[in-house]
Amino acid sequence: MKRFVFWRSAQALVVLVIVSIIVFSILHFLPGSPARAYLGIRATPGAIRQFNIENGYNRSLPVQYWLYVDHLFHGNLGFSYHFDQSVSSLLKSDLPKSALLVGLSYVLALLIAIPMGIAQALRRGKLLDHSLTTVSFVGYSVPQFWLGMLLIVLFSVQLKLLPSEGPQGASVGTVLHDPRGLILPVLTLTIVTVAQFSRFVRSSAIDTLLEDFVRTAVAKGVSKRGLVMRHLLRNSLLPVVTLIGLSLPGVLSGAIIVEALFNYPGMGWLFWTAATTRDYATLMGFTIVVGAATVIGNLAADVVYASMDPRIRYQSR
Amino acid sequence: MSTSDAVGASDEVNEQVTTPDREQTALAPQASSSPSRSPWRRAARDFAHNRMGMTGLGIIIFMLLFSYLGPVIYRTNQITNNIFKTTLPPSAHYPLGTDAVGYNVLGRLMVAGQSSLEVGFAAAAIAAIFGTLWGATSGYLGGRVDSAMMRVVDSFLAIPSLLLVLLLASFVTPSVLTMILILGSISWLATARLVRGEVLVLRTLEYIQAAEGLGQRAWQVVTRHLVRNVVGTVAVQATFEVANAILLLAALSFLGLGPAPPAANWGGMLTDGLNYLFDGYWWLIYPAGICIVLTVVAFNLVGDAVRDAVELRLQR
Numbered sequence: 001m002k003r004f005v006f007w008r009s010a011q012a013l014v015v016l017v018i019v020s021i022i023v024f025s026i027l028h029f030l031p032g033s034p035a036r037a038y039l040g041i042r043a044t045p046g047a048i049r050q051f052n053i054e055n056g057y058n059r060s061l062p063v064q065y066w067l068y069v070d071h072l073f074h075g076n077l078g079f080s081y082h083f084d085q086s087v088s089s090l091l092k093s094d095l096p097k098s099a100l101l102v103g104l105s106y107v108l109a110l111l112i113a114i115p116m117g118i119a120q121a122l123r124r125g126k127l128l129d130h131s132l133t134t135v136s137f138v139g140y141s142v143p144q145f146w147l148g149m150l151l152i153v154l155f156s157v158q159l160k161l162l163p164s165e166g167p168q169g170a171s172v173g174t175v176l177h178d179p180r181g182l183i184l185p186v187l188t189l190t191i192v193t194v195a196q197f198s199r200f201v202r203s204s205a206i207d208t209l210l211e212d213f214v215r216t217a218v219a220k221g222v223s224k225r226g227l228v229m230r231h232l233l234r235n236s237l238l239p240v241v242t243l244i245g246l247s248l249p250g251v252l253s254g255a256i257i258v259e260a261l262f263n264y265p266g267m268g269w270l271f272w273t274a275a276t277t278r279d280y281a282t283l284m285g286f287t288i289v290v291g292a293a294t295v296i297g298n299l300a301a302d303v304v305y306a307s308m309d310p311r312i313r314y315q316s317r
Numbered sequence: 318m319s320t321s322d323a324v325g326a327s328d329e330v331n332e333q334v335t336t337p338d339r340e341q342t343a344l345a346p347q348a349s350s351s352p353s354r355s356p357w358r359r360a361a362r363d364f365a366h367n368r369m370g371m372t373g374l375g376i377i378i379f380m381l382l383f384s385y386l387g388p389v390i391y392r393t394n395q396i397t398n399n400i401f402k403t404t405l406p407p408s409a410h411y412p413l414g415t416d417a418v419g420y421n422v423l424g425r426l427m428v429a430g431q432s433s434l435e436v437g438f439a440a441a442a443i444a445a446i447f448g449t450l451w452g453a454t455s456g457y458l459g460g461r462v463d464s465a466m467m468r469v470v471d472s473f474l475a476i477p478s479l480l481l482v483l484l485l486a487s488f489v490t491p492s493v494l495t496m497i498l499i500l501g502s503i504s505w506l507a508t509a510r511l512v513r514g515e516v517l518v519l520r521t522l523e524y525i526q527a528a529e530g531l532g533q534r535a536w537q538v539v540t541r542h543l544v545r546n547v548v549g550t551v552a553v554q555a556t557f558e559v560a561n562a563i564l565l566l567a568a569l570s571f572l573g574l575g576p577a578p579p580a581a582n583w584g585g586m587l588t589d590g591l592n593y594l595f596d597g598y599w600w601l602i603y604p605a606g607i608c609i610v611l612t613v614v615a616f617n618l619v620g621d622a623v624r625d626a627v628e629l630r631l632q633r
Contacts, residue, residue: 011468018472023484030488141560141613143567146587146606149594153602157595164594253477257568261591271480272572275487283484287476294475 008302012295019291020284024065027280033057037278038081072288078281082274087285090270096172098254098266101182105189105255106247113194114240117201118232121209132198139195144257148188155184166264185262189255200243205236238309245301249294253286360549363626370622376615380608384430393424396579404598414600417589418578422600426608429581433612436496436566436582441558443501445551448508453543455509456516457535467513470506478503482565486574493576496569500562508554515547549627556620560613567609583609 035051036043043051052058056067071078077087120129156164166185167178175182208214209232217231256268267286274282364370388395399419407414413422455466473481481503489495519525520543528538567584569575575585583605590601 011471014468015471015475018468019475022472023476026484030485032488137614137617138610141564141610141617143564143571143584143587143606143609145568145571145591146609149587149591149602150606152594157597249475249477253480256479256483257571260572272483275483276573278487287480287484290477290480291472291475294477298475 004306005303008299012299016292016295019295020069020288021065023284023287023291024068027283028061028064032278034081034278034280037280068284077285077288080274080279080282082277082279083282087281090282091267091285091289093170094254094265094267094270095252097175097264098259098268099251100172100175101166101185101258101264101266102189102251102255104182105186105193106244106251108186108190109193109197110240110244112190113197114201114233114237116194117198118205118228118236120198120202121205121232121236122228124206124209129202133202136195136198139191140199142192144188144192144255145261147191148184148258148261151184151188164262166259166262168263181262185255185258185264188261189258197240197243201236201240204239205232208232208236211235238305241304241308242301245297245299245304246294248297248300249290252293253290360623360626364622367622367625369618370626373615373618373622376611377619380430380434380612380615384427384434387427387430388424391424391427393421395420395425395428395581404593404596404601406598407600413604414598416586416601417592420581422586422604425581425586426583426604429583429586429605430608430612432493432496432576432580432582433563433566433584433609435493436500437559437563437612437616439497440500440504440562441555443497444504444508444558445555447501448505448554449512449544449547449551450539451505452509452512452514453516453539453547456513457520457539457543459517459520463513467510470509473503473506479565479568482569483572483574486569491569491574491576493580496566496576500565504558504562508551508558511550511554512547515550516543519543519546549623553620553624553627556616556623560616560620563609563613563616 033048033052034055034057035048039047039051049058056064059067068078075088077091079086080090083090116132120132123129152164155162162183163178163181164184165181167175167181169175169177214227214231217227222231252267253271254267254269256272258264259266259268260272267290270282271286273279274286399415402415402419403417405411405415411421411423413426416422416425451466451470455463482499485499485502486495489499525538525542528542533541563583566575566582567587570582570584571588571591573588575582575588578585586605587602587609590598590605593601
């Protein structure tokens with residue numbers, strides 16, 4: 001087990017390094033430059049040169065990359081010229097808001113998707129299964145922003161029940177003052193997520209139902225309730241651990257579409273602004289943080305999975 | 318998901334794939350087996366009996382006819398706008414009304430369908446070809462090369478796909494071609510993983526050893542033998558990628574990074590409708606959305622049906 005954790009961590013570290021190299025290269029090989037983005041299209045060549053020297057952009061690429069990594073290890077994610085503040089302070093203000101929005105939606109989605117998937121598996125091939133499958137099929141074929149638009153039309157325009165805009169405010173505290181505004185964005189995200197999660201739970205539960213120990217339990221005369229609670233739930237929820245691990249980056253990176261549609265400035269919105277204004281430092285810092293979250297999420301899922309289910313020991317070549 | 322599943326599935330692959338291909342390599346490497354016994358025919362027949370799959374195929378064919386044949390029969394001006402006829406409600410002359418700059422919405426749906434479908438198909442094709450080659454090479458060579466190649470895939474997967482697409486799209490001039498390249502460049506990852514998994518099993522089989530013994534080079538083994546045997550998996554995945562690419566294109570258009578007018582795509586049409594949510598202009602909100610959902614559902618249905626048919630093929 002220790003060996004496995006060690007190898008998986010080493011792999012994770014390699015992945016993280018490659019992620020940073022990929023993003024670094026994308027930013028440097030695509031057209032445009034930080035100097036142009038900051039100084040504007042009318043800047044003189046002299047001013048550009050000056051800017052590049054001051055900020056180290058005249059050094060060779062490997063040196064620039066190394067300087068970036070060096071700063072990273074000192075907790076410095078860089079400075080955003082567009083927002084005129086450090087990238088870490090940007091993340092500090094936007095990350096909690098996204099985490100609230102996406103986290104809430106994922107928890108709700110899990111609470112709905114687990115019973116839904118298990119009910120489908122128990123009645124596999126019956127009417128309930130087919131109708132719920134159709135619902136989730138449509139659920140993940142709907143463009144997120146269109147779903148949000150439809151909800152706005154229904155709840156804000158026709159029923160006049162809920163605001164069409166997310167709560168405004170710079171921090172989670174102020175956002176929570178207006179919980180009604182959160183309902184539509186959370187609902188949109190939840191519907192889309194339930195569609196994905198429930199398919200996953202369904203197939204996992206179907207696999208479990210085919211196992212020998214389920215047949216044994218049925219033969220022993222275990223009640224349906226006992227079967228579901230004691231045998232089915234526990235075993236088919238193992239893969240859900242993976243799902244939660246894989247969802248972690250989403251919690252941090254926010255939901256661009258939903259944030260843009262409901263005007264709820266969080267991480268997704270930050271990334272969009274940074275990409276369209278060529279805010280290199282923010283793009284780089286954001287991707288590093290989200291990439292790290294992904295890698296850690298995967299790693300945690302694998303380790304928890306392996307430790308929860310002794311039948312599974314990954315081969316640690 | 319669990320390891321035991323993977324092993325079970327690979328055992329099936331192991332038994333079933335060997336027989337027909339061993340014959341092929343030994344007797345006539347290029348010729349396909351006799352029509353009545355062809356496993357692909359059977360798969361096609363299974364597919365034809367799958368009601369959901371055929372429904373999906375029907376919808377896709379309808380959408381193709383609607384988008385490509387439609388504008389030939391129903392001619393509308395989709396290049397220049399007409400500010401005297403904006404946001405007109407549906408009428409005999411404009412069956413689905415006009416949009417914010419006076420384009421005929423029904424005609425625009427057809428033209429928009431062309432770019433949405435083209436982007437979907439082309440991105441999926443790039444993903445299928447590149448992903449297969451990457452996965453097959455990685456799985457076949459194994460060892461350190463395999464580790465390195467797979468870590469690259471992991472790294473791309475570590476960045477949420479919408480972010481990666483957004484990042485790339487913000488730096489190029491949006492057009493159908495650049496959208497295809499961008500969406501293609503991030504869609505190959507899943508295919509590469511799946512193909513590698515299958516190749517890891519396939520490469521231990523005897524006919525691969527035979528090919529190596531006959532002195533075939535690595536690239537020949539990959540392209541002639543391995544790629545052929547993962548076609549089923551790749552086709553299934555490619556179908557899903559078409560659906561994904563259409564959705565991602567819509568998302569990009571919503572974020573203002575899709576092809577600009579007069580080019581049209583369904584996602585872009587929906588985004589224009591966004592400005593009229595409170596005006597009750599339903600013809601700007603529903604038709605394009607329904608087109609996207611129908612098409613994406615259709616590709617998912619076909620993908621599921623093809624997967625079932627291919628798996629049945631393997632079980633025989």
